[in-house]
Amino acid sequence: MTSVGKLIDGKAFAAGLRVEVAQGVATFVASQGRKPGLAVVLVGEDAASAVYVRNKGKMTVAAGMESFEFRRPATISEDELLELIEELNGDDRVDGILVQLPLPKHIDEQAVIAKIDPAKDVDGFHVVNSGRLAVGLPALVPCTPLGCLMLLKDELGDLSGLEAVVVGRSNIVGKPMAALLLGESCTVTIAHSRTRDLASVVHRADIVVAAVGRPEMIKGDWIKPGATVIDVGINRVPGDEEGSTRIVGDVATAEAIPHVRAITPVPGGVGPMTIAVLLRNTLVAACARAGIAAPVGL
Numbered sequence: 001m002t003s004v005g006k007l008i009d010g011k012a013f014a015a016g017l018r019v020e021v022a023q024g025v026a027t028f029v030a031s032q033g034r035k036p037g038l039a040v041v042l043v044g045e046d047a048a049s050a051v052y053v054r055n056k057g058k059m060t061v062a063a064g065m066e067s068f069e070f071r072r073p074a075t076i077s078e079d080e081l082l083e084l085i086e087e088l089n090g091d092d093r094v095d096g097i098l099v100q101l102p103l104p105k106h107i108d109e110q111a112v113i114a115k116i117d118p119a120k121d122v123d124g125f126h127v128v129n130s131g132r133l134a135v136g137l138p139a140l141v142p143c144t145p146l147g148c149l150m151l152l153k154d155e156l157g158d159l160s161g162l163e164a165v166v167v168g169r170s171n172i173v174g175k176p177m178a179a180l181l182l183g184e185s186c187t188v189t190i191a192h193s194r195t196r197d198l199a200s201v202v203h204r205a206d207i208v209v210a211a212v213g214r215p216e217m218i219k220g221d222w223i224k225p226g227a228t229v230i231d232v233g234i235n236r237v238p239g240d241e242e243g244s245t246r247i248v249g250d251v252a253t254a255e256a257i258p259h260v261r262a263i264t265p266v267p268g269g270v271g272p273m274t275i276a277v278l279l280r281n282t283l284v285a286a287c288a289r290a291g292i293a294a295p296v297g298l
């Protein structure tokens with residue numbers, strides 16, 4: 001008998017999360033007399049980054065928060081960018097600071113992230129936040145992996161004891177994802193491009209998180225029957241029409257569907273969660289700065 005796995009609707013889940021955030025924002029405004037504020041910094045002209053930043057601004061305002069957008073040319077020096085961050089660190093209207101990545105090559109990403117006040121680091125990339133996450137202390141957690149965890153818990157409930165394989169070891173997704181799954185008492189393996197016999201490592205997993213950045217690298221028959229697959233990849237590949245492109249994930253989704261319990265599609269899976277969790281993190285940061293509890297459930 002062939003079964004067909006379910007597609008996890010990240011777009012719908014993200015929309016629900018944004019409604020919850022908006023309700024939390026309204027409560028915050030009523031008690032504090034001001035809106036939470038998110039500052040987003042975009043350096044250069046990367047077209048995809050410009051779209052993400054525009055969407056962040058729109059969704060921030062739609063959730064009832066203040067959006068501050070700073071666009072700087074690709075020629076900005078590292079020192080000038082650090083000065084801007086210093087100003088935002090000291091601005092009381094700003095609860096969250098995000099510098100859109102990637103940055104131009106002449107700017108040291110780590111130096112920029114290190115300059116952000118950890119209390120305003122709504123991306124969760126500062127070593128203070130990654131260290132806190134690693135040792136199980138409350139932290140601002142990177143948006144994409146936290147979004148993945150929300151989708152997994154919604155699908156599977158309690159994750160404890162499950163075998164999880166994270167494919168990809170980036171600081172932004174793979175490592176924090178592994179820390180979050182460990183925090184849920186999963187047995188966690190981080191695999192990557194140098195892992196030997198990746199297919200059999202992936203085949204052990206009840207949960208596969210694919211964040212390797214290679215189009216459809218993870219094949220359908222690598223997946224253990226009944227596993228849940230979270231595909232973080234957003235890879236642009238040539239489309240069917242001459243000159244067109246389309247987006248695919250890191251998993252060969254069509255092949256995988258008959259094997260899985262559930263899988264996130266690309267697009268419409270993990271991607272929309274990233275911005276919804278960013279809004280959530282901004283509200284959480286605003287509550288922490290105001291010395292009040294964040295809304296339960298967020």
Ligand SMILES: Nc1nc2c(c(=O)[nH]1)N[C@@H](CN(C=O)c1ccc(C(=O)N[C@@H](CCC(=O)O)C(=O)O)cc1)CN2
Binds near residue numbers: 101266
């Ligand atoms: N400072 C940061 N930079 C970047 C991050 C981040 O979390 N912080 N993540 C990505 C880009 N990103 C948000 O910034 C992002 C990526 C994808 C999506 C999304 O909704 N994707 C859609 C497809 C979009 C398309 O058609 O191109 C989907 O998957 O359905 C939202 C946000 C890198 N930089």
